[in-house]
Amino acid sequence: MLIAILSGFLFSFFMVFVGKYMKGKLALLSALIPLGLFLYFLQFAGRISNGEIISQTYAWVPSLGVDFGLTLDGLSLIFCLMITGIGFLVFAYTAAYLKGHHYLDRFYGYLGIFMAAMLGVVLSDNVISLFTFWELTSISSFFLIGFNNNEEASRKSAVLALAITGIGGLLLFAGVVILGNVVGTYSISEMLSSKEFIANSPQYILIVALIFGAAFTKSAQFPFHFWLPGAMKAPTPVSTYLHSATMVKAGVYLLMRFTPILGSTEFWNSTLIIVGSITMLYAAIHTLFRTDLKGILAYSTISALGILVFLIGLGTEAALLAACVFILVHALYKATLFLITGIIDHETGTRDVTVLSGLRKVLFPVAIAGFLAAISNAGIPPSFGFLGKDLIYEATLHFGNSAILLTVLAIITNILLLYAGFLAGIKPFTGKLPDTFSKVHLPSFLMWTPPLILAILGILIGVFPSIIQGSLIQPAVNALGETGSAVELKLWHGFNTILALSATTIGIGLLLYFFIKPSVKIEAAIKKLEYLSPKTMIEGFGIAFGHFSKIWTTFFQNGFLRHYVSTIILFLVLVMGYTLLNNTNYVLNFSSLTQLTIYEVITVIIMIGGILYTVFSKSRLAAVAAMGVVGLTISLIFVYYSAPDLAMTQFSIDTLTVILFVLVLYRLPKYLKLSNYKSRIKDGILSITFGTLITILALEVLNEPQNSEISEFYADNAYLLAKGKNVVNVILVDFRGIDTFMEISVLTIAAIGVFGLLKLRLTTKDRAIVKDKNKI
Amino acid sequence: MKSIILKTASNYLLPLLLLFSLFILLRGHYLPGGGFVGGLIASIAFVLHAFANGLQTTKHLLRIHPGFLMPIGLSVAFLAGISPMFLSGLPFMTGIWFPEPISVVGMIGSALFFDIGVYLVVIGISLTIIFTITESK
Numbered sequence: 070m071l072i073a074i075l076s077g078f079l080f081s082f083f084m085v086f087v088g089k090y091m092k093g094k095l096a097l098l099s100a101l102i103p104l105g106l107f108l109y110f111l112q113f114a115g116r117i118s119n120g121e122i123i124s125q126t127y128a129w130v131p132s133l134g135v136d137f138g139l140t141l142d143g144l145s146l147i148f149c150l151m152i153t154g155i156g157f158l159v160f161a162y163t164a165a166y167l168k169g170h171h172y173l174d175r176f177y178g179y180l181g182i183f184m185a186a187m188l189g190v191v192l193s194d195n196v197i198s199l200f201t202f203w204e205l206t207s208i209s210s211f212f213l214i215g216f217n218n219n220e221e222a223s224r225k226s227a228v229l230a231l232a233i234t235g236i237g238g239l240l241l242f243a244g245v246v247i248l249g250n251v252v253g254t255y256s257i258s259e260m261l262s263s264k265e266f267i268a269n270s271p272q273y274i275l276i277v278a279l280i281f282g283a284a285f286t287k288s289a290q291f292p293f294h295f296w297l298p299g300a301m302k303a304p305t306p307v308s309t310y311l312h313s314a315t316m317v318k319a320g321v322y323l324l325m326r327f328t329p330i331l332g333s334t335e336f337w338n339s340t341l342i343i344v345g346s347i348t349m350l351y352a353a354i355h356t357l358f359r360t361d362l363k364g365i366l367a368y369s370t371i372s373a374l375g376i377l378v379f380l381i382g383l384g385t386e387a388a389l390l391a392a393c394v395f396i397l398v399h400a401l402y403k404a405t406l407f408l409i410t411g412i413i414d415h416e417t418g419t420r421d422v423t424v425l426s427g428l429r430k431v432l433f434p435v436a437i438a439g440f441l442a443a444i445s446n447a448g449i450p451p452s453f454g455f456l457g458k459d460l461i462y463e464a465t466l467h468f469g470n471s472a473i474l475l476t477v478l479a480i481i482t483n484i485l486l487l488y489a490g491f492l493a494g495i496k497p498f499t500g501k502l503p504d505t506f507s508k509v510h511l512p513s514f515l516m517w518t519p520p521l522i523l524a525i526l527g528i529l530i531g532v533f534p535s536i537i538q539g540s541l542i543q544p545a546v547n548a549l550g551e552t553g554s555a556v557e558l559k560l561w562h563g564f565n566t567i568l569a570l571s572a573t574t575i576g577i578g579l580l581l582y583f584f585i586k587p588s589v590k591i592e593a594a595i596k597k598l599e600y601l602s603p604k605t606m607i608e609g610f611g612i613a614f615g616h617f618s619k620i621w622t623t624f625f626q627n628g629f630l631r632h633y634v635s636t637i638i639l640f641l642v643l644v645m646g647y648t649l650l651n652n653t654n655y656v657l658n659f660s661s662l663t664q665l666t667i668y669e670v671i672t673v674i675i676m677i678g679g680i681l682y683t684v685f686s687k688s689r690l691a692a693v694a695a696m697g698v699v700g701l702t703i704s705l706i707f708v709y710y711s712a713p714d715l716a717m718t719q720f721s722i723d724t725l726t727v728i729l730f731v732l733v734l735y736r737l738p739k740y741l742k743l744s745n746y747k748s749r750i751k752d753g754i755l756s757i758t759f760g761t762l763i764t765i766l767a768l769e770v771l772n773e774p775q776n777s778e779i780s781e782f783y784a785d786n787a788y789l790l791a792k793g794k795n796v797v798n799v800i801l802v803d804f805r806g807i808d809t810f811m812e813i814s815v816l817t818i819a820a821i822g823v824f825g826l827l828k829l830r831l832t833t834k835d836r837a838i839v840k841d842k843n844k845i
Numbered sequence: 846m847k848s849i850i851l852k853t854a855s856n857y858l859l860p861l862l863l864l865f866s867l868f869i870l871l872r873g874h875y876l877p878g879g880g881f882v883g884g885l886i887a888s889i890a891f892v893l894h895a896f897a898n899g900l901q902t903t904k905h906l907l908r909i910h911p912g913f914l915m916p917i918g919l920s921v922a923f924l925a926g927i928s929p930m931f932l933s934g935l936p937f938m939t940g941i942w943f944p945e946p947i948s949v950v951g952m953i954g955s956a957l958f959f960d961i962g963v964y965l966v967v968i969g970i971s972l973t974i975i976f977t978i979t980e981s982k
Contacts, residue, residue, distance in 0.1 A: 713877035714877045714878070714879070714882070717869075717877060717878070717882045718881060718882050718885070721882060721885035721886055721889060722885060724889055725885060725888065725889065725892070725971055725975070728892055728975065729974070729975060729978065732975065732978045732979055733978060736981070790940070791940050791956060792874075792940070792942060792952045792954065793874040793875060793956070794874070794875040794876070795873060795874055795875055795876055795877060795878070795879070797877075797879075798873045798874055798878070798879040798960075799874065799956075801879060801881070801963075802873075802874075802879070802880070802956045802959045802960050802963070803938075803940050803956050806926065806938045806956070806959060807926075807937075807938055809922075809959075809963060810922055810923070810926065810959075813918070813919065813922065813962070813963055813966040813967070814919060816966065816967075816970050817915045817916075817919060817966060817969070817970060819970070820912070820915060820969070820970040820973045820974055821912075821915075821973075823973070823974045823977055823978075824912065824973055824974075824977050827977045827978065827980075827981040828977065828981075
């Protein structure tokens with residue numbers, strides 16, 4: 070299974086080198102990867118349906134309890150088959166859709182990474198590796214959504230999607246780390262046995278809230294849903310893949326995966342029911358106000374995700390069964406609708422549903438696919454969608470006290486979804502063919518076969534639900550922790566309440582479709598309410614935050630070096646002063662003082678003279694020279710206290726510093742009185758405070774009990790181990806040689822920095838580019 | 846600076862100071878000194894020469910841009926670090942030694958070559974910074 074995940078990454082890596090040959094007819098070969106993976110996962114179906122759970126573990130960071138564990142159970146299998154199966158069709162479709170595109174190889178590369186990351190998410194048994202793959206899906210989808218990177222709207226949507234799902238990823242990380250600490254393991258399969266323990270722990274609410282944050286942002290739940298319609302700026306195959314089978318379902322997958330571990334509590338269930346129902350209704354109503362086919366589909370996807378979250382929230386066996394079935398139902402019909410939208414867009418150049426009509430005459434197989442998908446979407450028998458819808462009603466109808474309310478919510482959502490599905494799947498094909506589209510012709514079979522296959526599958530499974538009943542749905546429901554009764558999928562349940570509800574849904578939905586026509590006017594009406602939408606609010610927050618950070622930054626980074634230095638010192642004074650005042654008992658131990666010699670007294674007097682001269686001198690050059698005097702007296706003190714190495718280094722460094730200062734000063738104007746009386750006083754107080762603090766600190770260090778173990782070790786072993794008598798040098802080049810090596814590397818970088826800064830000569834053209842970049 | 850005394854003196858001082866810096870470098874393992882100080886002394890020697898004779902003369906004397914000494918020095922230090930891995934199969938940065946000591950320098954081992962690397966890097970860094978600042982307009 071590790072190879073299966075890696076193959077996607079390897080494929081992308083491979084595309085870097087051979088990509089340019091894969092742009093033409095060979096592009097189709099890329100589809101072999103998902104096809105191979107699909108067949109690979111399919112062969113596990115038999116073993117999984119026998120109740121087997123296949124797991125593999127590779128050591129990764131064993132010391133932290135992080136292993137690369139992979140588990141394939143019923144739930145993972147459904148997702149794996151969806152990811153690779155729909156992936157295969159999308160890969161094949163892309164070969165025709167983006168035929169001859171300049172960056173086709175790049176596109177396949179991103180798609181490969183994305184597929185591999187998705188497989189990693191659904192197969193990971195370790196929450197840390199799950200998080201890693203989760204973030205990889207966010208990052209690769211960022212590239213996919215922003216694929217048309219010369220359009221500003223694309224870039225904006227990509228950044229928005231990354232921002233929202235990226236924040237979710239961080240929440241997930243926090244959540245799983247806390248969860249791991251509570252349980253004591255990062256392995257999901259090991260967590261299964263400590264469900265009670267987690268539910269009773271004080272961190273339970275926090276963990277669940279964090280994981281909800283991750284799932285809701287990824288699965289576009291209200292109020293984080295707004296990135297998803299924006300993500301429609303991506304090429305259609307990407308939308309198909311992201312919305313039907315993969316990315317947005319990752320959040321649903323996460324909730325399902327944690328249902329047996331964290332589920333069945335009041336907090337878990339009610340939050341999911343509330344958020345799910347708001348999302349499904351809100352998004353379903355929104356579909357009424359859209360005229361762009363992709364926009365309609367995006368909102369209906371959000372609504373479907375709402376239904377899934379809602380079902381997981383109900384948490385009963387019937388609801389979880391309905392969720393498992395509905396995932397497949399939705400994947401099949403939504404992928405079909407997206408793919409035919411892509412064909413329509415590709416051939417006619419528009420996605421405006423008010424303009425499109427009569428396309429069945431020119432795109433007949435596509436029309437069939439659209440019709441079948443719309444039927445499945447609407448839940449009209451004998452489609453798979455009918456099965457799914459019945460199971461949803463079954464779940465809500467038997468849900469205790471609030472059964473009626475929940476059922477009504479589900480019915481309204483389904484009515485609106487039917488409307489959306491018909492609009493996308495049937496509306497463009499009915500009516501009269503306008504003259505503008507008379508030249509439209511059927512594209513290559515690579516484009517129309519994938520949606521047709523998916524649409525036919527949607528009907529086929531509806532007629533023969535036993536195909537997936539035992540092999541896929543049953544193990545998936547078991548994986549969710551429901552091991553009770555056997556799953557039975559039937560198309561016909563006889564005449565009962567559910568059938569009546571179903572009929573009502575379809576009836577009202579059809580009426581809606583025939584009486585409400587999408588129009589630009591309605592769309593414009595809803596635009597007026599835009600200022601209330603979460604998207605506007607988040608954007609407003611972003612702008613406000615940008616302003617704040619600009620003010621904050623310009624306050625601290627005002628461009629004056631002296632300002633920076635005093636800020637740093639002031640900060641140190643505050644932090645250090647606070648600690649020193651609280652934790653010091655100021656004991657001066659005079660007994661450790663030795664007698665002062667005449668040399669020391671003279672040196673200190675010279676030093677004080679140098680300092681006073683530096684402070685009060687009227688010329689820069691003299692001040693620098695006086696600073697040099699101070700440095701040299703310090704090196705004299707080193708000599709007195711028998712540290713010749715330090716003295717030598719201090720001496721040469723000080724010489725070079727004075728030279729450097731002089732060189733810099735040489736470039737400055739002769740003499741300017743830059744500081745006024747007030748700022749001098751301010752600086753003086755700051756320096757005296759800082760100096761006092763450092764002195765106190767140095768004296769306090771003397772009071773600390775000394776640990777001479779380390780210095781003794783060096784003194785004892787310098788000659789034995791490193792054959793050197795100069796301990797300082799031995800430490801530098803031998804015992805701590807790697808430190809020295811890093812230091813000279815850092816110094817080199819600094820020197821290159823100085824060289825680059827001073828030698829950089831921008832032309833007017835370069836300056837314009839820099840300005841432009843700053844604007845963005 | 847157009848002082849004839851300084852100019853004449855610097856011509857003699859440059860080789861002397863360089864020799865001194867080498868001396869400091871080589872004895873570092875036994876007596877005060879080492880690559881860092883040695884490098885600084887060598888840089889001072891060149892800076893002094895540049896002050897007396899002009900930057901162009903010193904640059905001409907050096908032949909290569911001092912910046913090139915940085916990668917050379919880093920490579921020497923790195924090679925000294927990995928040499929025990931190749932020569933004796935010991936871990937990175939373990940000291941290995943020639944069996945017999947030679948006069949003046951003492952024992953020769955990988956640590957000395959590491960110090961030489963530091964020496965070259967320090968010369969490269971200080972001369973690059975000072976020359977760049979001198980040249981900047």
